[in-house]
Amino acid sequence: METNGVRLTPEQAHAALADTEHVRASAAALSATPWPNWFFITLTLYIAALPITFGGFMADPEWLLPRSAWMTILVTSAAVYLALFVVAGNAWRAKTGVALRLDVLPKRATVPLTIGLPVLLVGAGFAFRATGRPVWLFAASLIGVAVSVGFHLAFVRLHRKTP
Template identity: 70%
Template sequence: METNEDALRPTAQQARAALAETEQVRASVAALSATPWPRWFAITLTLYIAAIPPVYGGMLASPGWLLPHLAWGVIMVVMTAAYLVLLTVAGMNWRKKTGVALRFDVLPRRATVPLGIGLPALLVGSALAFRASREPLWLFAASAIGAAVSIAFHLAFVRMHRKTS
């Protein structure tokens, strides 16, 4: 083993190359973190979003709509529990596959903030509009719009990931 002090210190060129490599690794990790959910989970998420308005509308309907209120509540609890289990499985599989945890903070805020505000407003607002008007068209329109938004965001994140990788 060399004890020469100069052999232990990198040259300026080696140091710059190491820094560039570190930045490249950071960019790669950020790109992997921004990668969209697996396709099966994107489909599950889309179906979940599409199911929320009719189920929530059924829970809020006065009097009971198609099913008793308790049945709608049980459906919502089961549906949400299944979604959370699948979310956990998707996250664990992604981490096992890539070594990187799924993160939301690397996604562009100009897309996630409107989604975080608009989608809940759409889903809950349609149920409230249904309760006020007793017109189920509100629920089915919100389901279709929610599913379209889910698919559009998935495709946008796929495109974003392809640009960064």
């Protein structure tokens, strides 16, 4: 087989096939997780937006928008997130026949996450109010996104190990 006038060795061809198989296995593992990809993306976007909207609400004086607009955004986004959480849980139940249980996840990961992530996301708003520097909000947003992606990838790995 020739590609652009260059002949591949059998070892190169096998390596390319192994890479293709690795990508296929990764995609299969990702699609096997209980959280649909659309919900993972929604959750990550919610986590990214929360420090900024909460910081806007906490700002003194008003920052970019009136305080009532920030509150409306916070309440609306929380309601949409919770509704989509219910939809994702029902989709998992329909797919597997069992209810989604978060208590089966490793406590060494979930306990720090359930304590640390809210402190990070809400604490950034208080830090912004105290200092007036929006860097706190954007840093918390980026860290929250990294935590969301990392937790999702760890969950994919955990789920892949489950028969």
